[in-house]
Amino acid sequence: MDFKVADLSLAAFGRKEIQLAEHEMPGLMAVRKEYAESQPLAGAKIMGSLHMTIQTAVLIETLVALGAEVRWVSCNIFSTQDHAAAAVVVGPNGTVDDPQGVPVFAWKGETLEEYWWCTEQALVWPGGDGPNMILDDGGDATLLVHKGAEYEKAGAVPSAGEDDAEEWKIILDLLRRTVTPEKKWTEVASRIKGVTEETTTGVHRLYEMFKAGSLLFPAINVNDSVTKSKFDNKYGCRHSVIDGLNRATDVLIGGKVAVVAGYGDVGKGCADALRGQGARVIVTEIDPICALQAAMDGFQVTTLDEVVGIADIFVTTTGNFDIITADHMARMKHNAIVSNIGHFDNEIDMAGLAKIPGIVKTEIKPQVHTWAFPDGRQILVLAEGRLMNLGCATGHPSFVMSNSFTNQVIAQIELFTKTEQYPIGVYVLPKHLDEKVARLHLDALGVKLTKLTKAQAEYIGVDIEGPYKADHYRY
Numbered sequence: 001m002d003f004k005v006a007d008l009s010l011a012a013f014g015r016k017e018i019q020l021a022e023h024e025m026p027g028l029m030a031v032r033k034e035y036a037e038s039q040p041l042a043g044a045k046i047m048g049s050l051h052m053t054i055q056t057a058v059l060i061e062t063l064v065a066l067g068a069e070v071r072w073v074s075c076n077i078f079s080t081q082d083h084a085a086a087a088v089v090v091g092p093n094g095t096v097d098d099p100q101g102v103p104v105f106a107w108k109g110e111t112l113e114e115y116w117w118c119t120e121q122a123l124v125w126p127g128g129d130g131p132n133m134i135l136d137d138g139g140d141a142t143l144l145v146h147k148g149a150e151y152e153k154a155g156a157v158p159s160a161g162e163d164d165a166e167e168w169k170i171i172l173d174l175l176r177r178t179v180t181p182e183k184k185w186t187e188v189a190s191r192i193k194g195v196t197e198e199t200t201t202g203v204h205r206l207y208e209m210f211k212a213g214s215l216l217f218p219a220i221n222v223n224d225s226v227t228k229s230k231f232d233n234k235y236g237c238r239h240s241v242i243d244g245l246n247r248a249t250d251v252l253i254g255g256k257v258a259v260v261a262g263y264g265d266v267g268k269g270c271a272d273a274l275r276g277q278g279a280r281v282i283v284t285e286i287d288p289i290c291a292l293q294a295a296m297d298g299f300q301v302t303t304l305d306e307v308v309g310i311a312d313i314f315v316t317t318t319g320n321f322d323i324i325t326a327d328h329m330a331r332m333k334h335n336a337i338v339s340n341i342g343h344f345d346n347e348i349d350m351a352g353l354a355k356i357p358g359i360v361k362t363e364i365k366p367q368v369h370t371w372a373f374p375d376g377r378q379i380l381v382l383a384e385g386r387l388m389n390l391g392c393a394t395g396h397p398s399f400v401m402s403n404s405f406t407n408q409v410i411a412q413i414e415l416f417t418k419t420e421q422y423p424i425g426v427y428v429l430p431k432h433l434d435e436k437v438a439r440l441h442l443d444a445l446g447v448k449l450t451k452l453t454k455a456q457a458e459y460i461g462v463d464i465e466g467p468y469k470a471d472h473y474r475y
Protein backbone atom coordinates (compact mmCIF):
# COMPACT_ATOMS: atom_id res chain seq x y z
CA MET A 1 0.00 0.00 0.00
CA ASP A 2 1.34 3.46 -0.87
CA PHE A 3 0.80 6.20 1.71
CA LYS A 4 2.63 9.09 3.39
CA VAL A 5 1.99 10.04 6.99
CA ALA A 6 4.19 11.47 9.76
CA ASP A 7 4.68 8.46 11.99
CA LEU A 8 2.98 5.06 11.79
CA SER A 9 3.95 4.25 15.38
CA LEU A 10 1.24 6.71 16.50
CA ALA A 11 -1.40 4.27 15.23
CA ALA A 12 -2.13 2.61 18.59
CA PHE A 13 -2.90 5.99 20.20
CA GLY A 14 -5.02 6.91 17.19
CA ARG A 15 -6.96 3.65 17.41
CA LYS A 16 -7.82 4.25 21.08
CA GLU A 17 -9.14 7.72 20.25
CA ILE A 18 -11.07 6.36 17.25
CA GLN A 19 -12.77 3.86 19.56
CA LEU A 20 -13.76 6.67 21.93
CA ALA A 21 -15.01 8.72 18.99
CA GLU A 22 -17.14 5.86 17.66
CA HIS A 23 -19.18 5.99 20.84
CA GLU A 24 -19.76 9.72 20.27
CA MET A 25 -20.75 9.26 16.61
CA PRO A 26 -24.08 7.42 16.81
CA GLY A 27 -25.20 8.51 13.34
CA LEU A 28 -22.21 6.98 11.60
CA MET A 29 -22.39 3.80 13.66
CA ALA A 30 -26.13 3.43 12.92
CA VAL A 31 -25.45 3.83 9.20
CA ARG A 32 -22.76 1.14 9.41
CA LYS A 33 -25.31 -1.21 10.96
CA GLU A 34 -28.11 -0.31 8.54
CA TYR A 35 -26.01 -0.95 5.43
CA ALA A 36 -23.75 -3.76 6.70
CA GLU A 37 -25.43 -6.34 4.53
CA SER A 38 -26.44 -4.40 1.44
CA GLN A 39 -22.99 -2.78 0.95
CA PRO A 40 -24.25 0.15 -1.13
CA LEU A 41 -20.75 1.51 -1.70
CA ALA A 42 -19.32 -1.72 -3.14
CA GLY A 43 -17.46 -0.60 -6.26
CA ALA A 44 -17.16 3.00 -5.07
CA LYS A 45 -13.59 4.33 -5.21
CA ILE A 46 -13.73 7.42 -3.08
CA MET A 47 -11.05 10.11 -3.05
CA GLY A 48 -11.50 12.12 0.14
CA SER A 49 -10.03 15.58 0.77
CA LEU A 50 -11.12 16.53 4.28
CA HIS A 51 -9.23 17.36 7.51
CA MET A 52 -7.57 14.07 8.53
CA THR A 53 -8.78 14.01 12.13
CA ILE A 54 -10.00 11.30 14.50
CA GLN A 55 -13.60 12.08 13.48
CA THR A 56 -12.68 11.76 9.82
CA ALA A 57 -11.09 8.39 10.61
CA VAL A 58 -14.52 7.18 11.77
CA LEU A 59 -16.02 8.54 8.52
CA ILE A 60 -13.39 6.80 6.39
CA GLU A 61 -13.89 3.48 8.17
CA THR A 62 -17.66 3.84 7.75
CA LEU A 63 -17.24 4.29 3.97
CA VAL A 64 -15.02 1.18 3.94
CA ALA A 65 -17.55 -0.76 6.05
CA LEU A 66 -20.15 0.02 3.37
CA GLY A 67 -17.96 -1.46 0.65
CA ALA A 68 -15.94 1.51 -0.65
CA GLU A 69 -12.26 1.69 -1.53
CA VAL A 70 -10.83 4.94 -0.23
CA ARG A 71 -7.75 7.18 -0.62
CA TRP A 72 -7.48 10.25 1.60
CA VAL A 73 -5.78 13.63 2.05
CA SER A 74 -6.33 16.53 4.41
CA CYS A 75 -7.85 19.71 2.99
CA ASN A 76 -5.55 21.96 5.02
CA ILE A 77 -1.80 21.93 5.66
CA PHE A 78 -2.20 22.20 9.45
CA SER A 79 -5.33 20.19 10.21
CA THR A 80 -4.08 16.60 10.17
CA GLN A 81 -3.93 14.74 13.47
CA ASP A 82 -0.94 12.51 12.89
CA HIS A 83 -2.17 9.72 15.17
CA ALA A 84 -5.47 9.62 13.27
CA ALA A 85 -3.67 9.42 9.91
CA ALA A 86 -1.44 6.61 11.21
CA ALA A 87 -4.37 4.63 12.63
CA VAL A 88 -6.30 4.85 9.36
CA VAL A 89 -3.30 3.57 7.38
CA VAL A 90 -2.68 0.69 9.79
CA GLY A 91 -6.40 -0.09 9.94
CA PRO A 92 -8.32 -1.87 12.71
CA ASN A 93 -6.79 -5.24 11.78
CA GLY A 94 -3.32 -4.30 10.58
CA THR A 95 -0.04 -3.68 12.36
CA VAL A 96 2.63 -1.02 11.95
CA ASP A 97 4.70 -3.62 10.04
CA ASP A 98 1.75 -4.81 8.01
CA PRO A 99 -0.61 -1.86 7.46
CA GLN A 100 -3.97 -2.96 6.09
CA GLY A 101 -6.07 0.16 6.24
CA VAL A 102 -6.56 3.02 3.81
CA PRO A 103 -3.87 4.96 1.91
CA VAL A 104 -3.59 8.40 3.51
CA PHE A 105 -1.33 11.20 2.27
CA ALA A 106 -1.40 13.77 5.07
CA TRP A 107 0.62 15.10 7.97
CA LYS A 108 0.44 18.14 10.22
CA GLY A 109 2.53 20.98 8.84
CA GLU A 110 2.72 20.21 5.12
CA THR A 111 4.20 22.80 2.81
CA LEU A 112 1.84 24.01 0.11
CA GLU A 113 3.84 22.05 -2.49
CA GLU A 114 3.44 18.91 -0.37
CA TYR A 115 -0.25 19.63 0.12
CA TRP A 116 -0.94 19.69 -3.64
CA TRP A 117 1.33 16.69 -4.19
CA CYS A 118 -0.80 14.76 -1.64
CA THR A 119 -3.99 15.83 -3.40
CA GLU A 120 -2.62 14.53 -6.68
CA GLN A 121 -1.59 11.20 -5.10
CA ALA A 122 -5.10 10.60 -3.82
CA LEU A 123 -6.67 11.50 -7.17
CA VAL A 124 -4.51 9.16 -9.22
CA TRP A 125 -5.06 5.55 -8.26
CA PRO A 126 -2.62 2.73 -8.84
CA GLY A 127 -3.81 0.85 -11.92
CA GLY A 128 -5.49 4.04 -13.12
CA ASP A 129 -9.04 2.88 -12.39
CA GLY A 130 -10.09 5.42 -9.82
CA PRO A 131 -11.46 7.41 -8.18
CA ASN A 132 -15.10 7.35 -9.25
CA MET A 133 -16.31 9.57 -6.38
CA ILE A 134 -14.90 12.61 -4.58
CA LEU A 135 -15.70 13.61 -1.01
CA ASP A 136 -14.45 17.18 -0.79
CA ASP A 137 -14.13 19.89 1.85
CA GLY A 138 -13.49 23.33 0.39
CA GLY A 139 -13.31 22.09 -3.18
CA ASP A 140 -9.55 21.73 -3.70
CA ALA A 141 -9.75 18.18 -5.10
CA THR A 142 -12.61 19.21 -7.38
CA LEU A 143 -10.65 22.29 -8.46
CA LEU A 144 -7.53 20.32 -9.40
CA VAL A 145 -9.51 17.90 -11.58
CA HIS A 146 -11.45 20.73 -13.25
CA LYS A 147 -8.41 22.94 -13.89
CA GLY A 148 -6.41 19.96 -15.22
CA ALA A 149 -9.21 19.00 -17.61
CA GLU A 150 -9.75 22.64 -18.63
CA TYR A 151 -6.09 23.19 -19.52
CA GLU A 152 -5.91 19.86 -21.36
CA LYS A 153 -8.83 21.00 -23.48
CA ALA A 154 -7.12 24.34 -24.09
CA GLY A 155 -3.86 22.50 -24.86
CA ALA A 156 -1.77 24.58 -22.43
CA VAL A 157 -1.41 25.64 -18.81
CA PRO A 158 -1.38 29.44 -18.48
CA SER A 159 1.58 31.21 -16.89
CA ALA A 160 1.07 32.70 -13.46
CA GLY A 161 0.77 36.47 -13.20
CA GLU A 162 3.15 38.32 -10.92
CA ASP A 163 0.33 39.29 -8.57
CA ASP A 164 -1.08 35.77 -8.37
CA ALA A 165 -1.14 34.16 -4.93
CA GLU A 166 1.77 31.85 -4.09
CA GLU A 167 -0.60 28.89 -3.83
CA TRP A 168 -2.02 29.44 -7.31
CA LYS A 169 1.52 29.47 -8.72
CA ILE A 170 2.12 26.10 -7.03
CA ILE A 171 -1.08 24.67 -8.52
CA LEU A 172 -0.11 25.89 -11.99
CA ASP A 173 3.35 24.33 -11.60
CA LEU A 174 1.81 21.02 -10.63
CA LEU A 175 -0.55 21.15 -13.59
CA ARG A 176 2.29 22.09 -15.95
CA ARG A 177 4.01 18.85 -14.91
CA THR A 178 0.88 16.69 -15.06
CA VAL A 179 -1.21 18.03 -17.93
CA THR A 180 -0.16 15.59 -20.65
CA PRO A 181 -1.13 14.79 -24.23
CA GLU A 182 -2.65 11.57 -22.78
CA LYS A 183 -5.12 13.85 -21.03
CA LYS A 184 -4.66 12.44 -17.53
CA TRP A 185 -7.03 14.91 -15.84
CA THR A 186 -9.72 14.63 -18.51
CA GLU A 187 -9.70 10.92 -17.87
CA VAL A 188 -9.82 11.36 -14.09
CA ALA A 189 -12.82 13.68 -14.55
CA SER A 190 -14.61 11.29 -16.89
CA ARG A 191 -14.52 8.49 -14.31
CA ILE A 192 -16.04 10.58 -11.53
CA LYS A 193 -19.74 10.04 -10.92
CA GLY A 194 -20.01 12.91 -8.48
CA VAL A 195 -18.71 14.90 -5.56
CA THR A 196 -20.20 15.51 -2.12
CA GLU A 197 -19.03 18.83 -0.68
CA GLU A 198 -18.69 19.55 3.00
CA THR A 199 -18.37 23.29 3.49
CA THR A 200 -19.85 26.70 2.64
CA THR A 201 -16.79 27.82 0.68
CA GLY A 202 -16.61 24.63 -1.41
CA VAL A 203 -20.33 24.77 -2.13
CA HIS A 204 -19.94 28.37 -3.27
CA ARG A 205 -17.28 27.25 -5.76
CA LEU A 206 -19.56 24.46 -7.06
CA TYR A 207 -22.51 26.80 -7.72
CA GLU A 208 -20.16 29.21 -9.53
CA MET A 209 -18.87 26.41 -11.76
CA PHE A 210 -22.39 25.20 -12.47
CA LYS A 211 -23.47 28.75 -13.35
CA ALA A 212 -20.48 29.13 -15.65
CA GLY A 213 -21.34 25.81 -17.33
CA SER A 214 -17.97 24.33 -16.39
CA LEU A 215 -19.04 21.76 -13.76
CA LEU A 216 -18.03 18.32 -15.06
CA PHE A 217 -19.99 16.04 -12.71
CA PRO A 218 -22.97 16.31 -10.33
CA ALA A 219 -22.50 17.48 -6.77
CA ILE A 220 -24.36 17.13 -3.51
CA ASN A 221 -24.14 20.18 -1.29
CA VAL A 222 -23.80 18.50 2.11
CA ASN A 223 -23.16 21.83 3.83
CA ASP A 224 -26.74 22.95 3.39
CA SER A 225 -28.30 19.94 5.00
CA VAL A 226 -29.78 21.55 8.09
CA THR A 227 -28.10 18.92 10.25
CA LYS A 228 -24.75 20.08 8.82
CA SER A 229 -24.56 23.87 8.59
CA LYS A 230 -26.91 24.66 11.49
CA PHE A 231 -24.98 22.26 13.73
CA ASP A 232 -21.34 21.82 12.67
CA ASN A 233 -20.82 25.41 11.53
CA LYS A 234 -22.62 26.83 14.55
CA TYR A 235 -22.34 24.49 17.53
CA GLY A 236 -19.08 22.97 16.27
CA CYS A 237 -17.41 26.39 16.07
CA ARG A 238 -19.01 27.38 19.37
CA HIS A 239 -16.87 24.63 20.86
CA SER A 240 -13.71 24.73 18.80
CA VAL A 241 -13.13 28.49 18.51
CA ILE A 242 -12.45 28.62 22.26
CA ASP A 243 -10.38 25.44 22.07
CA GLY A 244 -8.21 27.07 19.38
CA LEU A 245 -7.73 30.26 21.38
CA ASN A 246 -6.96 28.39 24.60
CA ARG A 247 -4.49 25.92 23.16
CA ALA A 248 -2.73 28.62 21.17
CA THR A 249 -2.55 31.37 23.79
CA ASP A 250 -4.33 30.38 27.02
CA VAL A 251 -5.23 34.03 27.40
CA LEU A 252 -8.21 34.77 29.68
CA ILE A 253 -11.13 35.61 27.42
CA GLY A 254 -13.42 37.06 30.10
CA GLY A 255 -13.47 40.84 30.07
CA LYS A 256 -11.67 41.12 26.75
CA VAL A 257 -13.09 42.78 23.64
CA ALA A 258 -13.55 40.26 20.83
CA VAL A 259 -14.46 41.09 17.24
CA VAL A 260 -16.23 38.45 15.17
CA ALA A 261 -16.26 39.29 11.47
CA GLY A 262 -19.35 37.75 9.88
CA TYR A 263 -22.56 36.62 11.58
CA GLY A 264 -23.48 33.60 9.47
CA ASP A 265 -23.62 30.12 10.95
CA VAL A 266 -19.95 30.07 11.97
CA GLY A 267 -20.02 33.66 13.25
CA LYS A 268 -23.11 32.95 15.36
CA GLY A 269 -21.37 30.02 17.04
CA CYS A 270 -18.16 31.97 17.64
CA ALA A 271 -19.90 35.09 19.00
CA ASP A 272 -22.01 32.98 21.35
CA ALA A 273 -18.95 31.10 22.65
CA LEU A 274 -16.89 34.24 23.23
CA ARG A 275 -19.78 35.87 25.07
CA GLY A 276 -20.10 32.67 27.11
CA GLN A 277 -16.51 33.18 28.24
CA GLY A 278 -17.33 36.71 29.34
CA ALA A 279 -15.86 38.62 26.41
CA ARG A 280 -17.51 41.82 25.18
CA VAL A 281 -18.27 40.77 21.62
CA ILE A 282 -18.53 43.09 18.63
CA VAL A 283 -19.80 41.82 15.29
CA THR A 284 -19.10 43.12 11.77
CA GLU A 285 -21.46 42.27 8.90
CA ILE A 286 -22.26 43.34 5.34
CA ASP A 287 -25.69 41.69 5.25
CA PRO A 288 -28.47 43.76 6.89
CA ILE A 289 -30.37 40.63 7.93
CA CYS A 290 -27.40 39.07 9.73
CA ALA A 291 -26.44 42.47 11.18
CA LEU A 292 -29.95 42.86 12.60
CA GLN A 293 -29.82 39.32 13.98
CA ALA A 294 -26.54 40.11 15.73
CA ALA A 295 -27.96 43.32 17.16
CA MET A 296 -31.07 41.53 18.43
CA ASP A 297 -28.88 38.82 19.93
CA GLY A 298 -27.35 41.63 21.97
CA PHE A 299 -24.08 42.27 20.16
CA GLN A 300 -22.70 45.65 19.17
CA VAL A 301 -22.50 45.74 15.37
CA THR A 302 -20.06 48.13 13.79
CA THR A 303 -17.24 48.27 11.27
CA LEU A 304 -13.80 46.84 11.84
CA ASP A 305 -12.26 50.27 11.24
CA GLU A 306 -14.19 51.65 14.22
CA VAL A 307 -12.90 49.09 16.73
CA VAL A 308 -9.66 47.78 15.34
CA GLY A 309 -7.61 49.71 17.90
CA ILE A 310 -9.55 48.60 21.00
CA ALA A 311 -10.13 44.87 20.50
CA ASP A 312 -8.06 42.10 22.06
CA ILE A 313 -9.22 39.15 19.97
CA PHE A 314 -10.23 38.99 16.29
CA VAL A 315 -11.90 36.03 14.60
CA THR A 316 -12.86 36.13 10.91
CA THR A 317 -15.73 33.85 9.86
CA THR A 318 -16.84 35.27 6.51
CA GLY A 319 -15.61 32.94 3.77
CA ASN A 320 -14.65 36.21 2.07
CA PHE A 321 -11.19 37.70 1.50
CA ASP A 322 -9.27 40.75 2.76
CA ILE A 323 -11.39 41.07 5.91
CA ILE A 324 -8.42 42.01 8.10
CA THR A 325 -5.88 43.96 6.05
CA ALA A 326 -2.25 44.70 6.83
CA ASP A 327 -3.30 48.26 7.61
CA HIS A 328 -5.81 46.97 10.20
CA MET A 329 -3.13 44.83 11.83
CA ALA A 330 -0.74 47.77 12.00
CA ARG A 331 -3.36 49.65 14.04
CA MET A 332 -4.10 46.90 16.58
CA LYS A 333 -3.27 46.85 20.29
CA HIS A 334 -0.06 45.26 21.54
CA ASN A 335 -0.51 41.45 21.65
CA ALA A 336 -3.93 41.51 20.00
CA ILE A 337 -4.82 37.98 18.84
CA VAL A 338 -5.66 37.69 15.15
CA SER A 339 -7.31 34.54 13.88
CA ASN A 340 -9.49 33.12 11.14
CA ILE A 341 -11.91 30.20 11.34
CA GLY A 342 -13.23 30.47 7.75
CA HIS A 343 -12.10 27.91 5.22
CA PHE A 344 -9.31 29.76 3.42
CA ASP A 345 -6.41 31.83 4.75
CA ASN A 346 -7.12 34.88 2.59
CA GLU A 347 -9.57 36.37 5.14
CA ILE A 348 -6.46 37.86 6.77
CA ASP A 349 -3.96 39.55 4.46
CA MET A 350 -0.91 37.57 5.59
CA ALA A 351 1.02 38.41 2.43
CA GLY A 352 0.46 42.14 3.08
CA LEU A 353 1.52 41.74 6.72
CA ALA A 354 4.78 40.10 5.69
CA LYS A 355 5.51 43.01 3.34
CA ILE A 356 5.34 45.72 6.05
CA PRO A 357 8.88 47.21 6.16
CA GLY A 358 10.75 46.16 9.29
CA ILE A 359 8.15 43.60 10.45
CA VAL A 360 9.63 40.67 12.43
CA LYS A 361 7.92 37.28 12.68
CA THR A 362 8.80 35.05 15.64
CA GLU A 363 7.55 31.52 16.27
CA ILE A 364 6.26 31.04 19.82
CA LYS A 365 5.36 27.44 18.98
CA PRO A 366 4.09 25.78 15.79
CA GLN A 367 1.04 27.63 14.46
CA VAL A 368 1.46 30.54 16.90
CA HIS A 369 3.54 33.54 15.80
CA THR A 370 4.12 37.08 16.93
CA TRP A 371 4.55 39.75 14.29
CA ALA A 372 6.43 42.76 15.70
CA PHE A 373 6.09 46.18 14.09
CA PRO A 374 9.03 48.60 13.97
CA ASP A 375 7.44 50.71 16.76
CA GLY A 376 7.75 47.79 19.20
CA ARG A 377 4.11 46.70 19.26
CA GLN A 378 3.34 43.15 18.19
CA ILE A 379 0.29 41.01 17.37
CA LEU A 380 -0.24 37.26 17.68
CA VAL A 381 -1.40 35.44 14.56
CA LEU A 382 -2.85 31.95 14.92
CA ALA A 383 -2.24 29.16 12.40
CA GLU A 384 -0.68 31.61 9.93
CA GLY A 385 -4.18 32.85 9.16
CA ARG A 386 -5.56 29.40 8.38
CA LEU A 387 -8.55 27.96 10.21
CA MET A 388 -7.45 28.22 13.81
CA ASN A 389 -9.76 25.61 15.32
CA LEU A 390 -8.10 22.90 13.24
CA GLY A 391 -4.64 24.47 13.07
CA CYS A 392 -4.24 25.23 16.80
CA ALA A 393 -6.67 22.68 18.25
CA THR A 394 -8.43 19.51 17.08
CA GLY A 395 -11.44 20.97 15.28
CA HIS A 396 -14.99 20.07 16.14
CA PRO A 397 -15.79 17.27 18.58
CA SER A 398 -17.10 13.89 17.46
CA PHE A 399 -20.78 14.27 18.25
CA VAL A 400 -21.35 17.25 15.98
CA MET A 401 -19.18 15.75 13.24
CA SER A 402 -21.33 12.61 13.39
CA ASN A 403 -24.17 14.76 12.06
CA SER A 404 -22.08 16.22 9.24
CA PHE A 405 -20.51 12.92 8.28
CA THR A 406 -23.74 10.93 8.37
CA ASN A 407 -24.95 13.40 5.74
CA GLN A 408 -21.73 12.79 3.81
CA VAL A 409 -22.20 9.02 3.81
CA ILE A 410 -25.85 9.30 2.77
CA ALA A 411 -24.85 11.74 0.00
CA GLN A 412 -22.15 9.37 -1.26
CA ILE A 413 -24.68 6.51 -1.35
CA GLU A 414 -27.21 8.73 -3.20
CA LEU A 415 -24.79 9.85 -5.92
CA PHE A 416 -23.08 6.50 -6.31
CA THR A 417 -26.18 4.31 -6.43
CA LYS A 418 -28.60 6.70 -8.18
CA THR A 419 -26.20 8.46 -10.54
CA GLU A 420 -28.73 8.65 -13.37
CA GLN A 421 -31.15 10.60 -11.15
CA TYR A 422 -28.59 13.36 -10.75
CA PRO A 423 -27.71 15.11 -14.03
CA ILE A 424 -24.89 17.65 -13.73
CA GLY A 425 -25.99 20.17 -11.11
CA VAL A 426 -25.70 20.92 -7.41
CA TYR A 427 -28.26 19.25 -5.12
CA VAL A 428 -29.13 19.16 -1.44
CA LEU A 429 -30.32 15.99 0.24
CA PRO A 430 -34.09 15.64 0.62
CA LYS A 431 -35.51 16.78 3.96
CA HIS A 432 -36.56 13.31 5.14
CA LEU A 433 -32.86 12.31 5.10
CA ASP A 434 -31.94 15.46 7.03
CA GLU A 435 -34.56 14.54 9.62
CA LYS A 436 -33.24 10.99 9.67
CA VAL A 437 -29.74 12.27 10.53
CA ALA A 438 -31.14 14.31 13.42
CA ARG A 439 -33.22 11.37 14.63
CA LEU A 440 -30.13 9.16 14.80
CA HIS A 441 -28.61 11.56 17.35
CA LEU A 442 -31.55 12.00 19.73
CA ASP A 443 -31.26 8.87 21.88
CA ALA A 444 -27.67 9.63 22.84
CA LEU A 445 -28.80 12.93 24.33
CA GLY A 446 -31.85 11.45 26.05
CA VAL A 447 -34.22 13.44 23.85
CA LYS A 448 -37.84 12.28 23.85
CA LEU A 449 -39.78 13.41 20.79
CA THR A 450 -43.44 14.26 20.97
CA LYS A 451 -45.45 12.26 18.44
CA LEU A 452 -47.97 14.06 16.28
CA THR A 453 -51.51 12.76 16.41
CA LYS A 454 -53.16 12.01 13.07
CA ALA A 455 -55.49 14.97 13.55
CA GLN A 456 -52.59 17.30 14.40
CA ALA A 457 -50.64 16.14 11.38
CA GLU A 458 -53.63 16.85 9.16
CA TYR A 459 -54.17 20.22 10.80
CA ILE A 460 -50.64 21.43 9.99
CA GLY A 461 -50.58 19.57 6.68
CA VAL A 462 -47.70 17.15 7.19
CA ASP A 463 -47.28 13.40 7.21
CA ILE A 464 -47.05 11.82 10.69
CA GLU A 465 -43.64 10.41 9.69
CA GLY A 466 -42.38 13.73 8.29
CA PRO A 467 -40.93 15.72 6.65
CA TYR A 468 -42.23 18.22 9.17
CA LYS A 469 -41.25 21.44 7.45
CA ALA A 470 -41.56 22.87 3.95
CA ASP A 471 -38.34 23.17 1.96
CA HIS A 472 -38.32 26.94 2.41
CA TYR A 473 -38.34 26.72 6.21
CA ARG A 474 -35.10 28.19 7.60
CA TYR A 475 -34.73 26.78 11.15
Ligand code: NAI
Nearest residue numbers: 199200201262264265266285286287318319320341342343
Ligand atom coordinates in the same frame (compact mmCIF):
# COMPACT_ATOMS: atom_id res chain seq x y z
P1 NAI B 1 -22.21 32.09 5.99
O1 NAI B 1 -22.37 32.49 4.58
O2 NAI B 1 -23.35 31.55 6.76
O3 NAI B 1 -21.62 33.31 6.86
C1 NAI B 1 -20.64 34.20 6.42
C2 NAI B 1 -21.10 35.59 6.83
O4 NAI B 1 -20.06 36.54 6.57
C3 NAI B 1 -22.32 36.06 6.04
O5 NAI B 1 -23.38 36.42 6.90
C4 NAI B 1 -21.81 37.26 5.24
O6 NAI B 1 -22.80 38.25 5.07
C5 NAI B 1 -20.66 37.73 6.11
N1 NAI B 1 -19.65 38.52 5.38
C6 NAI B 1 -19.22 38.40 4.09
N2 NAI B 1 -18.31 39.34 3.79
C7 NAI B 1 -18.15 40.08 4.92
C8 NAI B 1 -17.34 41.20 5.25
N3 NAI B 1 -16.55 41.76 4.35
N4 NAI B 1 -17.41 41.68 6.51
C9 NAI B 1 -18.25 41.14 7.44
N5 NAI B 1 -19.05 40.07 7.17
C10 NAI B 1 -19.00 39.55 5.94
O7 NAI B 1 -21.01 31.03 6.00
P2 NAI B 1 -20.64 30.03 7.20
O8 NAI B 1 -21.34 28.75 7.00
O9 NAI B 1 -20.76 30.75 8.47
O10 NAI B 1 -19.11 29.74 6.86
C11 NAI B 1 -18.13 30.76 6.94
C12 NAI B 1 -16.76 30.18 6.58
O11 NAI B 1 -16.38 29.20 7.54
C13 NAI B 1 -16.71 29.45 5.25
O12 NAI B 1 -15.44 29.66 4.67
C14 NAI B 1 -16.87 28.00 5.63
O13 NAI B 1 -16.40 27.14 4.64
C15 NAI B 1 -16.07 27.95 6.90
N6 NAI B 1 -16.35 26.90 7.87
C16 NAI B 1 -15.33 26.61 8.74
C17 NAI B 1 -15.50 25.67 9.72
C18 NAI B 1 -14.39 25.35 10.64
O14 NAI B 1 -14.47 24.36 11.37
N7 NAI B 1 -13.33 26.12 10.70
C19 NAI B 1 -16.77 24.94 9.88
C20 NAI B 1 -17.80 25.36 8.95
C21 NAI B 1 -17.58 26.31 7.99
